[in-house]
Amino acid sequence: MPKPILLSTPHMGNQELEFVKEAFETNWIAPVGPHVDAFEQEFCKITGAGYAAAVSSGTAAIHLALKLLGVESNDEVFCSTLTFAATANPIVYQGAKPVFIDSDTKSWNMNPDLLYETLEYRARIGKLPKAVILVHLYGQSADIEPILKACNQYDVTLIEDAAEALGATYQGQTPGTFGRIGIYSFNGNKIITTSGGGMLVSDEPELVAKARFLATQARDPAPHYQHSEIGYNYRLSNVLAGIGRGQLQVLSERVAARRRNFEVYAAALSKLPGVEFMPEANYGTCNRWLTCLTIDPEAFGADKEQIRLTLAAQQIETRPVWKPLHLQPVFAEYESIGGEVAEDLFARGLCLPSGSNLTSEELDRVIEAIFTVYHKACNN
Numbered sequence: 084m085p086k087p088i089l090l091s092t093p094h095m096g097n098q099e100l101e102f103v104k105e106a107f108e109t110n111w112i113a114p115v116g117p118h119v120d121a122f123e124q125e126f127c128k129i130t131g132a133g134y135a136a137a138v139s140s141g142t143a144a145i146h147l148a149l150k151l152l153g154v155e156s157n158d159e160v161f162c163s164t165l166t167f168a169a170t171a172n173p174i175v176y177q178g179a180k181p182v183f184i185d186s187d188t189k190s191w192n193m194n195p196d197l198l199y200e201t202l203e204y205r206a207r208i209g210k211l212p213k214a215v216i217l218v219h220l221y222g223q224s225a226d227i228e229p230i231l232k233a234c235n236q237y238d239v240t241l242i243e244d245a246a247e248a249l250g251a252t253y254q255g256q257t258p259g260t261f262g263r264i265g266i267y268s269f270n271g272n273k274i275i276t277t278s279g280g281g282m283l284v285s286d287e288p289e290l291v292a293k294a295r296f297l298a299t300q301a302r303d304p305a306p307h308y309q310h311s312e313i314g315y316n317y318r319l320s321n322v323l324a325g326i327g328r329g330q331l332q333v334l335s336e337r338v339a340a341r342r343r344n345f346e347v348y349a350a351a352l353s354k355l356p357g358v359e360f361m362p363e364a365n366y367g368t369c370n371r372w373l374t375c376l377t378i379d380p381e382a383f384g385a386d387k388e389q390i391r392l393t394l395a396a397q398q399i400e401t402r403p404v405w406k407p408l409h410l411q412p413v414f415a416e417y418e419s420i421g422g423e424v425a426e427d428l429f430a431r432g433l434c435l436p437s438g439s440n441l442t443s444e445e446l447d448r449v450i451e452a453i454f455t456v457y458h459k460a461c462n463n
């Protein structure tokens with residue numbers, strides 16, 4: 084059996100273990116400590132964010148963001164439809180209702196025109212959402228400027244879900260730092276990882292202070308345990324923050340490696356009929372967290388599912404592009420604005436193994452396997 088090639092696996096650098104050892108030696112084995120503080124500061128330095136709160140997951144960060152903005156029962160929150168369920172789950176935790184917005188074809192992210200038209204209509208009927216959660220999918224920034232402008236015009240708060248987009252740029256800046264609140268994820272499959280973890284950022288210090296307060300059980304300042312609000316246990320461990328500090332040191336190398344994967348795939352596979360890669364929008368650089376392509380089954384001779392199954396039989400993991408949230412059974416009751424673009428990307432889209440630790444032999448194996456599917460399909 085050949086060695087499995089997985090979609091995206093953790094890739095440690097040289098310093099992570101040193102930071103973890105330091106946590107052990109100083110006995111800071113707690114969701115508080117010097118690595119947590121340093122991780123937040125170093126994260127701000129790298130991203131240009133004003134303030135940051137390290138938390139236990141990206142999902143926790145989104146939940147805190149909604150809580151901080153006062154999203155509650157029966158509020159509506161607009162949300163990209165082409166994303167992971169974790170973007171929208173916290174909307175439902177709050178008893179609020181997601182409204183899903185379709186993608187554009189140039190970035191695969193939320194369509195700014197569609198958002199603008201929808202906000203304009205909703206303003207007319209007096210039914211504006213409380214917030215918009217904008218996702219930066221597969222490491223590519225959405226077109227933030229028109230989206231932010233539309234949100235500002237209608238006084239709707241922008242939250243950015245940059246879980247997949249650390250190390251990407253939009254007009255030279257980091258996606259996640261434009262909205263009122265941004266979030267990142269350090270789950271095991273992301274561009275850098277703490278095994279599990281997340282970050283909430285904002286330029287408003289009082290928002291981030293409140294996030295830390297809510298993430299540590301909302302304890303009022305008193306010698307005894309005193310609570311006036313419902314809190315959460317969402318803070319990041321000092322041990323894991325140590326891993327995060329080490330990972331931040333190699334972020335640019337990790338982005339470069341993933342972009343290199345993309346270049347290798349694109350150079351080899353673009354020759355095949357019916358194969359197109361997720362375009363890189365001209366306003367920024369994509370971190371190419373995952374290399375995604377679409378397969379036109381007519382031109383290619385096989386569809387993306389045939390490719391996935393053939394590669395799986397050779398121990399190569401690929402994954403369909405996110406199933407749009409408006410098609411998910413759990414969100415079926417909620418409204419969707421458009422959705423055809425995301426549906427088409429789901430129907431034709433496939434994510435290739437994209438880890439920053441893939442070897443060129445492994446990339447070649449993936450490429451060869453896809454060529455074999457193509458040649459077989461041609462001969463049929």
Ligand SMILES: *Cc1c(COP(=O)(O)O)cnc(C)c1O
Nearest residue numbers: 140141142167169170246268270
């Ligand atoms: C991974 C991910 C999340 C959730 O982050 P966790 O750290 O796994 O909770 C949210 N949104 C998107 C777009 C993601 O890819």
